[in-house]
Amino acid sequence: MARGEPVTVEPVVGEPAAVADLGAERALLVADVHAGVEVGLRYERGVELDSRADARRERLCRLIAETDADRLVVLGDLAHRIGAPDGDEREELETLIRAVTDRVPMTLVEGNHDAGVAETFADDLDVIPPGGGVLDGDVGVVHGHTWPDPSLLDADVVCTGHEHPQVRLEDAVGGSRVERAWLRGELDPAAFTEDGADAVGDARDADPPELVVFPAFNERSGGTWVNVEGQSFLAPYLPAALPHADAYLLDGTRLGDYRRV
Template sequence: MGEPAVEPVPGAPAATLELGDERALAIADYHAGIEIGLRYERGVELDSNADERRRRLLALLDRTDADRVVVLGDLVHRIAEPDGEEAEEVRDLLDALDSRGVPLTLATGNHDGGIADVFPDRIDQLPTEGTRVDDVGLVHGHTWPGAEALSASTLCMGHEHPSVRLTDEVGGSRVERAWLRGPLRREPFREALGEAADGLTWNGAELVVFPAFNDRSGGTWINVEGESFLAPFLPDALIDGEAYLTDGTRLGPYREV
């Protein structure tokens, strides 16, 4: 039996993907320049973690011996065309990857609209509706995935930044980043796409929702009653999903955590 199509890296918000002849290191929601965004959006002053983010990614690249980096959307934070410190952070990351001969593929997210204009020919940018590489679908998740991505046996996405709030016996609580995994239901796509859904090649995909790589970006608390999901097809398309911590701890059905 071959390697699993998606294998989480123990202790990290990342996974390896088997994409034909390549092994990819996949992450979601890098959010370069988030500190600038927080300054303008919320008046929060934080020192930049740009160097630490890059070191963490490069250490994972060394650990997994991957041939490519795949970012499942939101490589940058501000929705406008990246410039200044934000663009510098991306440039430093691309330079570090280039020095290792490792290309970067980006599943276009809702924050990535202007990045291709700033870094032409340096990023392999996928369309907003995602795509399929070998038998793995790649999409950010802020829009409905396209037919090609949905035809894969495994669909990987970001966007949600899934997190769980855990409470201990004495009433203390903490928030942890989490994975969501489970069968992708076809019904929401039939309802949204109408007759066009009849033409979909459907292989009963497993949906894998990645935790955010950036630890300052907040997230969707998947086990808090009344919390809204961000993706237009969630939670309806993942009724039977399970949650896992990044250390591999299985929490069980995410609705019951």
């Protein structure tokens, strides 16, 4: 397939979010909001943390305003706990979804934590199934916990979440810190689909999309240390579908090949 003017997915400097033109709409894209993570950590690990629900909601709404977005697209895991939301988590989700949809429409790409959310809030959200889809403007979107629909290979750029990429950075005196990061590189079509090369046409193979792996919006949700040798990835197509990719910090700093950071 011959591509036209390339689509740009532009990160918002300093934020785990990006903007993209979707035909007549300008979209704000985020991944892995994990609303209710504090509730989940309390039940899963017995960890008590003050809720940052208000801060997450206000940050999303501020970004919608600052980027002049016409739509919010969440690349999966809007919620943290798997299953139908209830209690404090449901209250956080209701307030967040209402705050967003009072401003702009909201699209959710269903992630592995979102089956209950998609059903509970079906009247409030546009839901894309787990295999993902291609939005207007040739932007492919998928969460990443399952094999993508092969139609995403027809997009100019594919945006994925689920992985929560992070880099471990060391200083000259042996100290270290972990920061969220973007991964961007040319997608290997044969490694991106469950059927491998059998699902890839010659045109797709000759002109593959760019793959953008989004950092988690929620800083409390952990992640994959992508520059640590032997680290296992979560998405079934990673790292094979991204044989060459650069890592970028949220402030825009380019770190180069993520494996050599």
